[in-house]
Amino acid sequence: MKRFIFACFFGLTVGTAQADLNVFATVPEWGALAQEIGGSKVKVYTATTAFQDPHRIDARPSLLARARQANLVIAVGADLEIGWLPLVLRDSGNAAIQPGQPGYFAAADFVDRLEVPTSLDRAHGDVHAAGNPHTHLDPRNVLKVGAALTNRMAELDAANAAAYRAGYQAFTGKWQTAMARWQKEAAPLKGMPVLVHHASFAYLLDWLGMKEAGRLEPKPGIEPTSGHLTELLARQQNASAKMVLRAAYQQPGPSQWIAGKTGMAAVMLPYTVGGTAEAKDLFGLFDDTVQRLLKGAR
Amino acid sequence: MQKSFAMAALLAASCGAHAASDADLAAIRAQIDDMKKTYEQRIAALEQKLVQAETQAGSPSKSGKSAPAPVENRPSVASANAFNPEVSLILQGQYRHAKNVPGRAITGFVPGGQGANTRGFSVDETELVLAANIDPYWRGQAIVAMADGQANIEEAWFQSLAIGHGVGLKVGRFRAGIGYLNEQHPHMWDFADAPQIYQAMFGEDAGYVQDGVQLKWLAPTSLFVEVGAEVGRGANFPGTDRNNNGTGGGALHLHVGDDVGVSNSWRAGASWLKTRASERSSDFVDVNGGTAQTSFAGDSTTWLADFVWKWAPNGNSAHQNFKFQGEYFVREEKGGLTCVGTCVASSYKTNQSGWYAQGVYQFTPNWRAGLRYEQLDSGTRDFGANAAYLVVDSYRPKKASAMVDYSWSEFSRLRLQVAQDKSMPGITDNQLTLQYVMSLGAHGAHKF
Numbered sequence: 001m002k003r004f005i006f007a008c009f010f011g012l013t014v015g016t017a018q019a020d021l022n023v024f025a026t027v028p029e030w031g032a033l034a035q036e037i038g039g040s041k042v043k044v045y046t047a048t049t050a051f052q053d054p055h056r057i058d059a060r061p062s063l064l065a066r067a068r069q070a071n072l073v074i075a076v077g078a079d080l081e082i083g084w085l086p087l088v089l090r091d092s093g094n095a096a097i098q099p100g101q102p103g104y105f106a107a108a109d110f111v112d113r114l115e116v117p118t119s120l121d122r123a124h125g126d127v128h129a130a131g132n133p134h135t136h137l138d139p140r141n142v143l144k145v146g147a148a149l150t151n152r153m154a155e156l157d158a159a160n161a162a163a164y165r166a167g168y169q170a171f172t173g174k175w176q177t178a179m180a181r182w183q184k185e186a187a188p189l190k191g192m193p194v195l196v197h198h199a200s201f202a203y204l205l206d207w208l209g210m211k212e213a214g215r216l217e218p219k220p221g222i223e224p225t226s227g228h229l230t231e232l233l234a235r236q237q238n239a240s241a242k243m244v245l246r247a248a249y250q251q252p253g254p255s256q257w258i259a260g261k262t263g264m265a266a267v268m269l270p271y272t273v274g275g276t277a278e279a280k281d282l283f284g285l286f287d288d289t290v291q292r293l294l295k296g297a298r
Numbered sequence: 299m300q301k302s303f304a305m306a307a308l309l310a311a312s313c314g315a316h317a318a319s320d321a322d323l324a325a326i327r328a329q330i331d332d333m334k335k336t337y338e339q340r341i342a343a344l345e346q347k348l349v350q351a352e353t354q355a356g357s358p359s360k361s362g363k364s365a366p367a368p369v370e371n372r373p374s375v376a377s378a379n380a381f382n383p384e385v386s387l388i389l390q391g392q393y394r395h396a397k398n399v400p401g402r403a404i405t406g407f408v409p410g411g412q413g414a415n416t417r418g419f420s421v422d423e424t425e426l427v428l429a430a431n432i433d434p435y436w437r438g439q440a441i442v443a444m445a446d447g448q449a450n451i452e453e454a455w456f457q458s459l460a461i462g463h464g465v466g467l468k469v470g471r472f473r474a475g476i477g478y479l480n481e482q483h484p485h486m487w488d489f490a491d492a493p494q495i496y497q498a499m500f501g502e503d504a505g506y507v508q509d510g511v512q513l514k515w516l517a518p519t520s521l522f523v524e525v526g527a528e529v530g531r532g533a534n535f536p537g538t539d540r541n542n543n544g545t546g547g548g549a550l551h552l553h554v555g556d557d558v559g560v561s562n563s564w565r566a567g568a569s570w571l572k573t574r575a576s577e578r579s580s581d582f583v584d585v586n587g588g589t590a591q592t593s594f595a596g597d598s599t600t601w602l603a604d605f606v607w608k609w610a611p612n613g614n615s616a617h618q619n620f621k622f623q624g625e626y627f628v629r630e631e632k633g634g635l636t637c638v639g640t641c642v643a644s645s646y647k648t649n650q651s652g653w654y655a656q657g658v659y660q661f662t663p664n665w666r667a668g669l670r671y672e673q674l675d676s677g678t679r680d681f682g683a684n685a686a687y688l689v690v691d692s693y694r695p696k697k698a699s700a701m702v703d704y705s706w707s708e709f710s711r712l713r714l715q716v717a718q719d720k721s722m723p724g725i726t727d728n729q730l731t732l733q734y735v736m737s738l739g740a741h742g743a744h745k746f
Contacts, residue, residue: 049560053616058608059746060563061522061555068464068516083708087743090437093516095462100434122709222707223663249614 021157024070024097026081027054028273029136030107030145032282034074037150037167041160045070050248050275055126055221059084059091067092070103072156074149077106078113078133102155108133110148111141114202125219136272137204139179139286143172178283182290183208189293195232195264197224197246197255200271204289213241216254224254236262243296247271267296383430384740388485390422392733397725404721406676406693407498407650408536408580408594421445425452425483429742435460441483452483453507464516474506475514475526475551476569477625478604481505486744488621488658489701490715490731493672495627495652498695499600501535506571508547509533522555522565536598536631537573547573555746560613565746569602575633583689584640590688594646596633602626606746617663624655635684645682651675652695664706670699674721695721709737 023044025031031046038044045066048057054076057063067073067088075081089098096103113131120129135141150168154161186208193213194205199220205212214235218228236258243265244255252268259266269289270279278288394417402415422445429439438456442449455470473481479496492504500506510530517523532547533539540546549572555565578594603626610619628651635646652674660666674695681688697720703713712734719727 049613051612052614056614056616058563058615059743060557060608061524061553061565061746062520062557062563064516064524065520065522065556069518069520082743084743087745090457090459091466091516093462093464093466093514095460098434098459122707126707249612249616251617 021153021160022069022071023074024067024072025074026085027076027136029142029282029285030074030076030149032273032285033142033146033149034072034153036171036282037146037164038153038160039163039167041157041163041167042153050270050272050279053249054080055083057081057084059087063088064092067097068094070094070097072103072105072153073097075104075106076133076135077108078130078135079128080108080133102152105149105152107145107149108135111135111138111144114206115199125217126221128220132199132202134200135203137201137289138207139175139182140207141203142282143175146171146175174283178286182286186290186293189297192243192297193241195236195241195244195255195258197244197250200247200250201245201269204269208293216244216246216258229254229258233258233261236264240264243267243293245269245296248275265296265298267292269293381430383428384742386427386737386739386741388425388427388483389736389738390424390485390734391420392422392490392731393419394732395730396719397727399722399725399727402722404494404498404674404695405723406679406691406695407674408578409501422484423450425485427742429740431459432456464518466512466514466516468512468514469510471507471509472512474508474528474549474571475512476506476549476571476600477602477627478565478567478606478623479505479625480602481745485735485737488656488666488668489670489699490713490733493625493654493656493670494695494697494721495625495654495672495674498650498652498674499536499627499629503534506549507534508549510545510547520556522553524553526551526553532573534573536575536578536600536629538575538578540574540576547571561611562607562609563613563746564605564607566606567602567604569604571598571600571602573598573600582641584687585689586640588640590637590639590641592638592641592688593636594631594633595636596631596646598629598631600627600629608746615660618660620657620659622655622657624653626653627651635681637684637687641687642683644684645680647680647682648678650677650679658701664704665702666705667702668700670697670701672697691723693723697721709741711735 021038021042023031023034023038023042025034025044025046027048028046028050031044034042035044047063047066048054073089075085089104095101098104108130113135116131117124117127117129120127136145146168150164153164157164190209191211193211195214195216196212197216199215202212214232216224216229216232218225241264244258245267246252246255247269248271252266255266258264269292270276270285273279273281273285275285276288279285396417398417399415403409423443424445426442426444427439429437431437435458436456437459440454441452443452451471453472455468455472458465458467461467475481479487479492496504508528508530510528512526512528514524514526528549529545530547531539532545537547549570551567551569553565553567555563557563574597576595580592580594582590582592584590605624607622608615608619628649631646631648633646634643636643652672654670654672656668656670658666658668676691676693679690679692681690697717699715699717701713701715703711705711713732715731715733717729717731719729
């Protein structure tokens with residue numbers, strides 16, 4: 001009872017008197033991070049899988065039902081989920097997870113975003129006003145988001161705050177070791193030009209010092225057209241990208257076509273946790289990403 | 299309240315471990331001592347954090363290069379118009395090829411308005427949508443439908459954001475939460491027109507709009523279970539506007555839904571709508587072939603069943619997906635009929651029904667194709683003493699439609715629809731519609 005009063009004192013919305021934090025993560029990467037930090041103290045529901053285009057999700061009834069019970073919604077933010085999440089939040093009847101409340105956490109708010117457009121016009125395709133939202137493929141961003149998320153989880157579930165901090169601490173230690181390893185392994189990739197299907201890998205390329213030489217999509221969110229691919233192919237005669245990258249949820253056709261014409265490797269990256277068998281957690285995601293890039297570069 | 303802020307600040311201070319200097323730690327300890335008497339339980343937790351903060355502050359090299367304290371990195375837009383509502387405009391128009399049928403109607407059903415007999419090029423209603431959070435507690439939305447010489451308030455409501463416990467409150471003018479398609483605006487429809495049952499039951503706007511209050515509750519279960527209740531003016535067909543205190547209509551709805559595996563999701567519902575009519579006028583043909591002007595006063599009760607199933611491989615609807623939807627309506631009307639012409643005042647009792655089913659398949663990111671079949675049943679129409687004076691049609695209107703549409707992006711769509719419409723006996727109307735739907739500006743999320 002005293003703990004309950006304590007919780008109320010901080011304006012917390014632990015709907016039921018249970019200690020577990022009910023987390024609704026829109027995407028697998030942040031669900032996995034919440035699990036790393038929270039361990040057994042959190043119950044994580046992930047709304048999408050690595051095989052679903054996170055821009056195009058239906059506001060399914062099951063998502064409403066899950067959001068209704070969540071204490072914390074972890075979103076990508078930067079308008080990535082604008083087509084479904086606002087509706088899910090509003091119709092969930094859950095006051096605690098509305099934007100502006102502690103129960104709403106947008107990961108993109110806590111990192112430096114790339115590709116913030118200077119002008120907003122849909123003639124440029126489905127651009128995100130707040131910049132490229134695919135922030136998690138830079139492992140340094142995972143730490144930044146993790147630090148903010150830990151504080152948020154501790155704020156919402158003060159009883160387990162120490163456990164969350166300890167969880168984050170342990171994760172940070174392991175992550176920094178792994179990050180050093182990835183950077184060492186990926187050193188040969190530095191400066192390498194690559195083609196990408198969609199701007200999903202901006203942060204990955206930025207971290208590894210690789211160069212984006214072109215996109216298969218003519219405009220963000222518009223599927224590759226044969227005209228645009230032919231144009232891209234013509235440009236490849238001079239500047240030769242080494243690989244063409246796509247996420248697990250993107251169709252293989254366009255990148256395989258361009259790979260077939262040029263002889264470059266078509267590399268499928270897991271993009272998020274669950275995208276490949278090896279990417280079963282955040283560590284696996286980066287292990288596998290680096291390995292696939294190295295294999296493609298050979 | 300002051301103290302809770304102090305505590306929160308204290309908590310925040312203890313979180314920002316790396317920023318904590320000796321002076322800060324001393325200040326924190328001083329505050330803790332101050333509060334110890336009254337907040338013993340809370341202090342224990344805070345001390346625990348303090349110890350942790352000290353450990354971290356004391357050995358910064360232990361965990362190597364630690365993450366910098368997170369700072370929210372929101373874009374610092376500081377102009378006054380940053381608070382402007384989300385604005386979107388829907389442009390919709392069509393080219394329609396059909397038979398010229400003066401007095402187009404759905405035979406066997408009391409017309410809720412003139413049937414659409416527009417042919418050639420036309421611009422449908424242009425919808426202007428304004429929406430914004432009002433404050434942390436409420437969100438508002440208005441939809442103004444503009445057509446030649448008029449602007450109709452299609453919807454104008456505010457809804458709750460902060461009630462919690464699964465409760466949602468909506469007040470104003472809103473599309474009733476009954477059925478499936480009823481809540482959707484024309485630009486969200488998968489076909490160029492609404493199913494005929496919507497036109498037969500709710501008139502030319504093909505949807506029931508209520509001025510009133512809606513209360514919804516979402517059950518705290520992993521199965522989606524939502525119940526809703528509405529009361530309001532009930533001014534729209536099949537009800538009529540009256541100058542009364544109290545309410546003129548109400549509705550109840552229940553929806554359940556879930557996922558089946560990762561690729562399928564569904565929602566099913568049952569709804570009930572009650573409206574009252576007084577002096578609802580409609581024209582009948584009398585036995586001599588003349589026109590009898592009648593006026594109905596009484597109650598209408600409509601039952602609706604709806605079902606939607608969506609499939610996408612791995613749940614990734616961007617490339618391929620399939621959507622099935624069907625709805626079944628039954629309406630019962632009871633009351634009295636007054637009449638001008640070769641007829642008498644009589645009782646009035648009807649029981650009528652109809653359904654539609656449709657499937658839409660998106661086979662590439664840009665192309666979709668769909669089929670829809672619909673059938674109505676004029677059912678029983680008991681006009682009491684007027685049975686001897688009025689011609690009572692008995693008919694089963696049918697319509698079959700096929701459409702294919704192309705979307706350049708999620709904001710633009712062009713649709714070709716062909717339909718065979720047998721809504722009037724002896725007339726088979728083969729219709730062709732070429733329709734565009736364009737969304738400008740902010741475009742909110744669509745319902746399931």
